[in-house]
Amino acid sequence: MFENSPFYHQALAQLNSVEDKIDLPKGVFERLRVPKRTITVSIPVRMDNGETKMFLGTRVQHSLTSGPGKGGLRYSPHVEAGEVTALAMLMSWKCALVNLPFGGAKGGINCDPAKMSLGENERLTRRFTQEITPFIGPNTDVMAPDMGTNEQTMAWIYDTYSTMTGVNCPQIITGKPVAVFGTLGRRTATGFGVVYCIEEAAKECGLKLTNSTAVVQGFGNVGSVTAQALHDRGAKVIGIADVSGNYIRPSGFNVPAMIAHMEKHRTLEGFENIAADKVTKEQFFAQQCDIMVPAAMEMQINGEVARNLKCRILAEGANGPCTADADVHLRERKDIFLIPDILCNSGGVIVSYFEWVQGIQMYFWSAEEVDNKLQQLIRRAFLTTSQFAKRRGYDMRTAALCLGVFKVANEKHQRGLFP
């Protein structure tokens, strides 16, 4: 049950923290605490050895008030209902904060993609899509990649849904390969968005990115693109972590070489420059630096870790990397400029929105056009949030949550009890 999940309680604590700051009837917040709809499907898959294995797939549609649900699909052995519900809730606030015509949703399948063959992965994905088809649609719920899924997964979902409905429907899903109606700029969108937010925060802090120091946890899609973009701006990336360990190198890492290593070996393990500098997670987050980017997974920074942070900017590339306990400390730490997740990593859903629009119109944009529009939307959301924070005397997370939650709550309030 999702109610028992610590991550769900963390998301709930964030919602509760802004309830009294928003002048709307209490009943509307009751509705926001629980998802509108949760669909669980069983997925029988014929494995390569001839046996049939059962998997469970979940799609949580937290709110469909502002438009079709939008949110990733996660494949992980640890995925659970509370995590997916919390992530769906964050998607509602995120889409609202950046003013996208979407509600919030998220999905997950309990499986270990690293231990599955390509064929098994394809059969799992296609059967899940078939089971979930009555509940999704380009105007109902639009999925996207998340941890453990990728462009190929999205292509299979697009193909299965189109085959099932008999209509070519690329806008059923975003994060597709460019060759099958994907958009240019989607792969780099989240990491670039993180860095556009860091640029705005740096202006507010009087920090120059050239010769600044950065530490990035996670070297997957978000972490590696962020590290590369910071490196390209002259920042020295002195800390990188992935599932194989936490690595510090005060003279700075050769980020492009690490990306090349990752593409070949799937982890940083064995990269020639890093072996001597392996540290614990606590030491990693306590590293003195200008910019700290948690870009791996949720609940990485607890109260203790937050107290020991020595950065100027904390940019939440991951969803929910700070626990509620950490938030208490971060609110007191005026020396740290926090860019909250629903703003910081919104580049991915912004460009997903562009992909959806292009799919509906069958009219495709250049990479430059995508990037210009991404910058326009995310920089505007950053400024709106920071100006609101200053006007009200709020920290950045409270300001972002107030803006995001208010939009969804107000739409529910004005429309009535159905949506």
Ligand code: NAD
């Ligand atoms: P990914 O699977 O591509 O990469 C995850 C990275 O984290 C990998 O390098 C992995 O080795 C590392 N990692 C896993 N466990 C770790 C641990 N215990 N310590 C250190 N590193 C660890 O995933 P991603 O797409 O980059 O997503 C990362 C985070 O960003 C997630 O929270 C995701 O929900 C969020 N996010 C992703 C996108 C997107 O467009 N990909 C958009 C918004 C938010």
